[in-house]
Amino acid sequence: MGSKVRMTIMVGDYDITRPILDGTVQPQGVDLTVLTAPSPPRHWRMLKHREFDAAELSMGSYVTRRGRGEDDLVAIPVFPHRRFRHGYVFASARSDIRRPSDLSGAAIGIRSWQTTAGVWLRGILGEHHGLALDQVRWVAQDSEDVPLDLPPGVHVDRVPAGRTITEMCVEGELAGLIYPEIPGPIRRNEGTIRRVFHNPKSAEQEYYRTTGIFPIMHTVAIRAELLAAHPWIARNLFDAFQEAKRLAYERMEDPRTVSLAWLRALIEEERALLGRDPWEYGLSDRNRRTLERFLGYAGEQGMVGRDVTVDGLFYPSTLETPPRSV
Numbered sequence: 001m002g003s004k005v006r007m008t009i010m011v012g013d014y015d016i017t018r019p020i021l022d023g024t025v026q027p028q029g030v031d032l033t034v035l036t037a038p039s040p041p042r043h044w045r046m047l048k049h050r051e052f053d054a055a056e057l058s059m060g061s062y063v064t065r066r067g068r069g070e071d072d073l074v075a076i077p078v079f080p081h082r083r084f085r086h087g088y089v090f091a092s093a094r095s096d097i098r099r100p101s102d103l104s105g106a107a108i109g110i111r112s113w114q115t116t117a118g119v120w121l122r123g124i125l126g127e128h129h130g131l132a133l134d135q136v137r138w139v140a141q142d143s144e145d146v147p148l149d150l151p152p153g154v155h156v157d158r159v160p161a162g163r164t165i166t167e168m169c170v171e172g173e174l175a176g177l178i179y180p181e182i183p184g185p186i187r188r189n190e191g192t193i194r195r196v197f198h199n200p201k202s203a204e205q206e207y208y209r210t211t212g213i214f215p216i217m218h219t220v221a222i223r224a225e226l227l228a229a230h231p232w233i234a235r236n237l238f239d240a241f242q243e244a245k246r247l248a249y250e251r252m253e254d255p256r257t258v259s260l261a262w263l264r265a266l267i268e269e270e271r272a273l274l275g276r277d278p279w280e281y282g283l284s285d286r287n288r289r290t291l292e293r294f295l296g297y298a299g300e301q302g303m304v305g306r307d308v309t310v311d312g313l314f315y316p317s318t319l320e321t322p323p324r325s326v
Helices: 039-049 059-067 116-129 165-170 200-211 224-229 232-252 263-274 285-300
Strands: 005-011 030-036 054-058 073-076 089-092 107-110 137-140 156-158 176-178 193-195 218-223
Touching: 005 039, 005 232, 030 232, 039 054, 039 059, 054 059, 059 073, 059 116, 059 218, 059 285, 073 224, 073 232, 089 165, 107 165, 116 176, 116 285, 137 165, 165 176, 165 193, 200 263, 218 224, 218 232, 224 232
Parallel strands: 005 030, 005 054, 107 137, 107 176, 137 156
Antiparallel strands: 054 218, 073 218, 089 176, 089 193
16 A cells, blocks of 8 residues: 555544544554544534545434435444434423323424434334424524425424524423433423433333334545545545444453443443444444434435435445454
8 A cells, every 4th residue: 555645534532432533543554633523513514614534424414415416425334423312302391292292283493404313313203103294393403514405394493593492492482302412401400391201211222122223323424535546445444443442342341441330230231132232333234224214214304315225325345344343
């Protein structure tokens, strides 16, 4: 390969990415400059301004771009962020919402339509709890990272100037929220907003038992012109993320590394349900099933057409990846 290719990447600071952030793991043939930032500014900087050679991206925004035929960013099947989402459906204490089915016909706040957490939750609520997208008054906090065409009958209003959807939910102007993070009033236990799923962990575990899906939130995308010049980068970067995750799992086996009294019990509980590698990369059968469900939800929500496939999301050399021990 000759001299190393210089490139920049921005990713989240997680245990499974930290070996890349601190330089313990480096992709072969690459002189990598690693930056980190929270999700919203990271996604915005990459999607709007292409500030980096590669970045961890919202799966919702990425598939929306692919659905529009934009191919200047190409993902590898690395999924550094997943999250079950039943615990991120909220209701105003002033509302009559007591169960997920009560959200139909209500006014609900969201971060934006294409936020990945929202895509998953609208899909899950529709498929399993009877939520009809066109029977809700949607109010978004933020503008969309990528322009999109909403399904017939679905309308999304922007929050009024100077207001937030959290404030509107507290005051009862919005009956509920579907949000990717925990709102401040919940964190502060103010009693003004409550969760719709009363036992979200139990609901999420039952969802996994039923579907086998651990929702994927983010992927990693690389600038297409860099891949055109150096196609081997895709596989080498994939391998680096694999190795970083392996080291994180290895570190987690030592109970001294995390200040939780029952860490081992939590690990064993999770493995009993999710297996030894819940954050698996590559296009395994489980990951394909998860991504196909997400694309189905994204299609129902006006974000992609039928011509977008799981294989079409990722760089060809990373579609088939050898198994790795974890």
